[in-house]
Every structure is written in C-alpha cells, then in structure tokens.
Amino acid sequence: MSVKIEASEGGMPHDTMLGIGVVGALVCLYIVYLNSLMSTEVFAFFGGLAAVIALWWGTDSIKTLCSYGLGTGVPSAGMISLGSGVIAFLFASKLAGISPLLVPIGCIFIAAIIGAILGFISDKVLNMNIPVMTRMIAELTIVGSLTMLGFTAMVSGSFIFTDLIAGSVSFLGMEVTSYAASVIGGCVLATIFMLGAIAIQHPFNACLGPNESWDRTQMCALECGFLSMLVVAIMSVAFLSLFAVVISFAISVILWGWSYSEYIKLSKRDAFAWLDSKPIREVGGE
C-alpha cells in the first residue's frame, strides 16, 4: 500500500475538472463535424482545442496518480495514456460506418473500458496497490484517445476512418487517391502520438517539487497543448486548404503566446528569487 502525498493545495476539485474535460472536448469535437455538414475545413482547429481541454484535465489525473510516490513514473503514465488511447481512437473512428456522430462519444466509452481493464491489471495483477490506479488509468486512456482524436481532426479536418486512410496526390494535374498520402498511411499519427504523450506528462513532470502550485501546473498544461496545436497546424498543410491552415496556425500562435507569457509570470510569482547574472547564493549565509 502506497502512501499518498498531497501534491498541491487548493485548485479545482478533480471531479469538476473531469466534467469540464469530457464535456468541453466532446463539444469541440462535434463542432469539427460541422466541416462535413457545411463542406468546409475552417473548423478543424476545434479538434486541437478539444485535445488541449483533454490534456488540461489529464494533467490533473497524472498528478492524482503520481501523488502516490511515482516520481519516475510520470513520463510512463503519459506513455500508457496515449498507448492505450490510440487503440480506442482507431476503433472509435471505425464507428463512423454506423454514424459519424457516434465517434467522439463511442471513443470515450471504448477508452473507459480498455483503461479500466489495464488499470485493474496494473493494480491487482501486477500488485502495485494504488487505490486510485484503476480509475486514473481509465481517465488517462480517455484523455489519450481524445487527444489523438482531437489532433487527428485538426490535422485532417475529419475523424472518420475512411477519410483517414484516403489521401490525395496530384499526379500529372489529376487528383489521385492514395493510401500513402493519408493520415494513417503517412503515419502522421506517429508524430501526433508523441506530441500527445510528451504534452500530457510534461506539465506535472516539469512543475513537481515542494512548491508545486495548481494554477502554474495547469497553465503549463495549456502551454504544452497550444504548442502541440501549433505544430499540428503546420503539418495540416498536407491535408487542408491554405485558408484553414492559416486560421489554425494564427489561433494556435496567439493562444500559445498568451499561455507561455502567463506561465512565465506564474513562475516568477512562485520562484524564491528571480536573478539575472548573479552568483550562487549559499544557503545559511556567507
């Protein structure tokens, strides 16, 4: 039985964050679906926002899980989150065969089931004995799958499986459908996977310590999410019209710049001192 160490005082209750995370990500993902209804691509960036909201919530899940003395387990928690999430995401994108509206909500249910099984195995079979393990691994799997779904929707404008395996190449002036030029065939998913996996573990990993504070860690989560959005926007040049790419890119740059400057302000607030070109200050006086 591991002992719980309170990571940081105050902040929003975890259940509230879970609610905001699930509802916010779902709403944003359904807005991406407007792309198909209105035959446009400009709503793609809402996929990135869905991923950022999921990452914001997932950071708190990792913090809750890792408050049981899993110092070096923080990056691993990020990896298992996306690693199990990608299964749920690919399975859910096939649900579009029944109805495209089923994909985001189906993704959450499938991820919850996979995550609960994995959490149960880690907790009971591998005997890690951490009380919140099953629930948090399930949450992290949902976060991972929503992150993949969101960034995939942002890079290609769609989360429907048949769209993800069909890219178009212009050959002698004609548009030819090609698997190798698609999101899955071109393995852009590999990049999205790593973007999500590092972004979900980084905020708590970077801010852990005795003076960790809730708002600074969560601001770091937003910063990592918007930074990932920014590069996903660059990669979307391969799939979307230039207008949609410029909109995604502009929104990502503005949000990232805001969150980065806020994060620096919060670090300045929490730091013991903010020195420029000063010598080592020996603790306990000279």
Next chain:
Amino acid sequence: MEEILFGIGISALAGALATVAGAAEDTESDIGSQGDPNSQVQLAPQMGYVHRIYNKAVSGEPPAYGLWVALAAGVAWALMAIQFNAILALVIGSAVAVFVQGVYATTAYLGRTASLAKFEQPVYIDILKSVTSVTMAHAFVAIFATVTMCFLMIEALGHPFPLPLMGIVWGIALGAAGSATGNPFYGKERQYQNYPFGAGLPISASGDIVRYAEAGERSSIDNGWFTSKGAGPASGICFGLIVFFELWRTILFEPFAAGWGAVIAGVVIIIVFMVIDRYVETWARNTYGPYNTEEAAPEEEAAA
C-alpha cells in the same frame, strides 16, 4: 553486385550521420542535465547545495528524442506532400522540432526551479538565456542528422515505412544510445569530481554535485565542454554502429533463406558483441580492481 555496393555506401553514409547525431545528442542532454543525471541536479538544492546548473526535465531522453525526431519527420513529410524540395523540407522540419525542444526546455527549467522555492533555489534568468540556445543548437544537429538518415533509408534503400514512423523508431533509438552510453560520463564523473575517481555515490554524498569551476562558478556549458571529449564521441560510435550494423546485415544477408539470413546475422552480431563486452568488463575489473576504502562505499544508483 552494383546494388550491394550502392547499399553498403548508403549504410556507411547513414552510419556517419548517426555518429554525428549520437555525439550531438549526448552533448545536448548533458548541457541540459536531462536523463538520469538530472535527479542529482534536482536533489542538490534540497540538500542545501544551491547551484547554477540547467534542469531540463522533459522526460527520459528516449521519449523526448522520439518526439523531436518524429516531429521533424512529420513536418518534413507534410511539406514534401505539398511538393517542397526534400532538403528544404528536412531543414524546416528540424527547425520546427528544435523550436518545440527549446520551449519545453525553458518550461522545464522554470517549473522545476520555481517548485524548489522552499529550499531557496533562485531562478537564474541568465542561465535560461545563455544555455537554452546552446542545447537547441546541439539538438538541431542531432535531429537533422537523424531525419536525414531516415530519409536516406527510405529513398535510397527502399525501406517501406513512412518518414514519421522511421523518425519515431530512430529517435527513440538515438535517445536510448545517448542515455545509456554518454550519461555515466556526466552523471557519475563530472557531477562528482570532488570525490575520488570510481568511488561510487554513497547516500551521504547525494546532491553534493560540483558547483564551482576552476575559476568562478560552473555553468552547464562547461559540462558540455567536458562531455564532448569522451561521452559525445562514445555515444556517437554507439549509435553509428547500431545504424551501420542494422543496415549492413539487411543489405548483405536478406537474400538468404527468404529474409531469415538477416535475422540470423543480427543474432550473430549480438552474440559477438556480448563476448566483446564481457571481455572488456573482466579486463577492466582485473586491471583496475574494485575500489577499496576502510568502509566500503555502497553503490547508490539514483533514480532518473
């Protein structure tokens, strides 16, 4: 015959790129104190040793380099998909990846240091300004060389994987090679130069890292200067050999036994290297012997 010669030539070129990448990767991670030596940098203020060393806690090196290289490869792939010149696409991809690396490095330093306020560790803003750009420069060399190597494998050797997937595989391999080969030079020697060579790390010495230099105070860039002599080249040779042998065995032995020839050659190479490793280890132990003091210092392996 000509095809095999061409393949061996590409293998040699890829191996050379990998050597450069490995050397740059390890120097980069040592300047930023990433990987397992980071735990001592993190611990030092808690033991009362306030320092001016960079604290780049992004994650272990393999996942971090998995991201940087996969990101460079993903952006390069997307740009090539809209008919960009391949060289230009690779350079832009690496530049974007290095930008992301630099941002992650600064948030890690600020976050970790601000969370140590209780132990009176200040944030030194000049470290952020001077060291971040140096790690970014080394990371650019490592990322660009690795992505170019992946591109060569696909275009010249006909590897079936798309570029981003190659990027994630070889990025993780690059981080693992640098982390396993180069970090002992920094973590076990450079950080503990004020203890006898080979003394191990007793618990009482934890966190007592070298903070003052020959003149003035030690900066993380000095650590890059130190590790670029031994650790960087060693990591480079390690990663270069991995890439070279991997490609060489595939090119030469793939036609035998329906592809199994390459697998058998791989197993033989691993066994040969195990024998060499064992010989070097026993030779080193017999030549230099165990470290002896009155009270035997227990070897403390710090968690990364």
